[in-house]
Amino acid sequence: MNSIALPSPRPIQGGQLHALMLKLRHHAGIRIESPRQIIEEHIEARMSLLGMTDINEYLALFDQSISARAEWLALVDLLTVKETRFFRQPDALECAAEYVHELVTAGPTPREIAFWSAGCATGQELYSMAMVVEQIIAEHQPLLQWHGIGTDISFSAIHQAQSGRFDESAVVSVPDGYRESYMQRADDGSWDISSDIKARTHFFHSNLMHVNSTPFADFNIIFCQNVLIYFERQKQRWIIDQLVNRLKDGGLLILGAGEDVQWLNSSMRRLSWPGVCAYTKTGG
Numbered sequence: 001m002n003s004i005a006l007p008s009p010r011p012i013q014g015g016q017l018h019a020l021m022l023k024l025r026h027h028a029g030i031r032i033e034s035p036r037q038i039i040e041e042h043i044e045a046r047m048s049l050l051g052m053t054d055i056n057e058y059l060a061l062f063d064q065s066i067s068a069r070a071e072w073l074a075l076v077d078l079l080t081v082k083e084t085r086f087f088r089q090p091d092a093l094e095c096a097a098e099y100v101h102e103l104v105t106a107g108p109t110p111r112e113i114a115f116w117s118a119g120c121a122t123g124q125e126l127y128s129m130a131m132v133v134e135q136i137i138a139e140h141q142p143l144l145q146w147h148g149i150g151t152d153i154s155f156s157a158i159h160q161a162q163s164g165r166f167d168e169s170a171v172v173s174v175p176d177g178y179r180e181s182y183m184q185r186a187d188d189g190s191w192d193i194s195s196d197i198k199a200r201t202h203f204f205h206s207n208l209m210h211v212n213s214t215p216f217a218d219f220n221i222i223f224c225q226n227v228l229i230y231f232e233r234q235k236q237r238w239i240i241d242q243l244v245n246r247l248k249d250g251g252l253l254i255l256g257a258g259e260d261v262q263w264l265n266s267s268m269r270r271l272s273w274p275g276v277c278a279y280t281k282t283g284g
Contacts, residue, residue: 012040016055023062024079027072028153029209030230032079042078046071077154080230084121086166086174087128089225091275092254096221097132099252103220104141112145113137114219118208118243119227120150123161123201124170129223130197131178149216151206161203164193209235211242218248225256237263244268249283 017040025031032039047058062068087093096115103110113133117126130148137144152158171179171191182194193201206214208227222243228236240255240263247253253268255277268279 012043012055016059017043020055020059020062023059024072024075027062027068028076028207029235030076030080030153031232032230034079039079042075046075046078073155077156080154084124086124086171088125088173089276091273092223092225092278093128093132095271095273095276095278096129096223096252096254097136099221100133100136101140104137104144109141109144110220112147113221114146115148115221116216116219116223116246117148117150118211118222118224120152120157120161120203121154122157123150123164123203124166125223125225126150126161126201126203127164127193127197128174129221130201131174131182134182134197135178146200148201149219150201150203151208151214151216152203153205153207155205158203158205164198165190166193167191208239211239211246214246217246219246219251220248221252221254222247223254225254225259228256228259241265244281247281249281251281253279253281255279 017036020043021032021039043055043058047053047055050058050061052058061071100113103113115126115129115133117123117129120126126148130146133146133148137146150158150161152161165186167190171183174183179191182197183191184194186192208224208231224240224243228239231239236259240253243253244265244267257275257277259277265279267281267283269282271278271280
């Protein structure tokens with residue numbers, strides 16, 4: 001039996017694409033600056049899946065309260081870049097490692113260490129930090145507890161992160177010592193994060209535009225790297241302020257290189273760490 005070919009979506013006009021991007025910015029608070037062709041390909045893929053050929057019909061979908069949320073989530077999932085890798089920012093990890101080392105070896109020992117990867121993509125940043133923290137604590141304060149939180153706007157990215165399984169090409173950047181201690185090879189040749197690390201790392205779907213309503217707080221370290229580029233300048237500064245509110249006094253905030261967005265906060269002090277945009281909370 002021959003299948004019936006569905007008609008292809010009609011070409012998207014510039015004004016129609018602009019209208020959709022404005023709706024996306026209003027709903028999710030993010031701006032997409034991918035090449036127009038890539039954006040159109042993703043939109044047309046969604047339209048084909050829904051059996052639509054008219055962009056106006058697709059635009060109308062976002063005015064229907066029942067269907068809008070599900071479609072926004074699907075579209076955002078396609079349009080946001082999830083590029084990440086283990087130990088992607090070695091200077092930032094070294095800065096965080098030095099901070100944790102000082103935290104557990106100088107002065108009163110904290111009750112626990114908590115860290116958050118905001119915009120964690122598929123989890124490699126959080127897992128990298130977890131390995132670093134676990135190694136330091138195991139050496140200096142083996143009874144000290146820690147936990148890590150990862151959040152992202154993409155459901156598919158969060159699902160991948162929660163699985164804790166990565167293919168061979170993804171773990172190439174993991175230093176041998178960390179891979180041997182905190183990962184195991186699965187039967188299919190991929191690699192699993194160790195159960196001890198997974199038990200203390202948790203991933204949740206969340207949009208930084210709504211960070212003020214997140215239940216997470218009291219972190220020693222917050223990473224927010226290569227995420228702020230999706231937001232308008234005023235919103236970027238607001239998001240950073242909200243992250244600061246969730247940081248413990250003396251805590252460490254690490255932004256992407258060049259992402260300080262000319263931001264000032266009286267309770268934060270910029271650190272002089274080469275190649276890293278890092279701040280510590282003074283509480284002032």
